[in-house]
Amino acid sequence: MTEQDKIFLQTGRTEDFAFDERVVQVFDNMVSRSVPFYTEVQRIQAELIMDFLPEEGGVVCDLGCSTGTTIEHLAKHSDCPASVQFIGYDNSEPMLAKARTKLSESVADAHIELNFADLSNLPALPACNVIILNWTLQFVRPIDREQLLTTCFNALQPNGILLLSEKILGSDSDFNRLYIDHYLRFKKSQGGYSDTENQRKREALENVLIPYRLDEDYSLLKRAGFTRMDTYFQWFNFVCIIAIKD
Numbered sequence: 001m002t003e004q005d006k007i008f009l010q011t012g013r014t015e016d017f018a019f020d021e022r023v024v025q026v027f028d029n030m031v032s033r034s035v036p037f038y039t040e041v042q043r044i045q046a047e048l049i050m051d052f053l054p055e056e057g058g059v060v061c062d063l064g065c066s067t068g069t070t071i072e073h074l075a076k077h078s079d080c081p082a083s084v085q086f087i088g089y090d091n092s093e094p095m096l097a098k099a100r101t102k103l104s105e106s107v108a109d110a111h112i113e114l115n116f117a118d119l120s121n122l123p124a125l126p127a128c129n130v131i132i133l134n135w136t137l138q139f140v141r142p143i144d145r146e147q148l149l150t151t152c153f154n155a156l157q158p159n160g161i162l163l164l165s166e167k168i169l170g171s172d173s174d175f176n177r178l179y180i181d182h183y184l185r186f187k188k189s190q191g192g193y194s195d196t197e198n199q200r201k202r203e204a205l206e207n208v209l210i211p212y213r214l215d216e217d218y219s220l221l222k223r224a225g226f227t228r229m230d231t232y233f234q235w236f237n238f239v240c241i242i243a244i245k246d
Helices: 021-034 038-051 069-075 093-106 142-155 173-189 195-205 214-224
Strands: 059-063 085-090 111-116 128-134 156-167 228-235 238-244
Touching: 021 038, 021 093, 038 069, 038 128, 038 156, 038 228, 038 238, 059 069, 059 142, 069 085, 069 093, 085 093, 093 111, 128 142, 142 156, 142 214, 156 214, 214 228, 214 238
Parallel strands: 059 085, 059 128, 085 111, 128 156
Antiparallel strands: 156 238, 228 238
16 A cells, blocks of 8 residues: 655655655555546547557557556556566566566556666667657656657657656746746645645756746657657646657
8 A cells, every 4th residue: 555645744854856755655645646637538549549459469658657557557458468468667676576566466467568768868669550658758868858758759659659747937927926826835735735745846846847837848759759748637737748759
């Protein structure tokens, strides 16, 4: 069972956020309380993915797979072809260990492979139909993001899709402050994250999570080779983008 996220109740100096053992123990609780409409995004994302999977030989790559929640959700989907191979990548060994346990217990019959990988220096991916980047690109160093998306584009089969979920900056400072204010209200409503917890987490993420504006993410995708893109979900400063490889 996932523990309740109380990491930022502690006192003392705030350290940079890291996906270490301490975070892994509470991660599922943390992300479900910190990402607006997290469950709904997983649901509609799965519906989209099913539209792009072939009946035989489909491959789905989840970059930044964390504890395997997305792979688990997809593998259990009633329309998921039995032959689909899921390949997860993450740069946190504790996350991968948690994913291996979760997935072995819940979807033992699925074809799943989990790999340790630095997304800032990702090797060539296998040919695939779907690539998922759920709240992952924002943690990759800005200088390495275009290359990562280019690697994704090159791996996708024709008519393959990339699904990108990100926290973004508002288009101007007033919008940005407004969106952040509403986001903090949202977090306080989710199991009572306090002002202190919210502030400490913001400090911990300041040099780790570096969001772009929506137009900057679109520009990155275009430079990587994508020409067809759309935003299929947005809540204030959280967006989900679909990009199709022609």
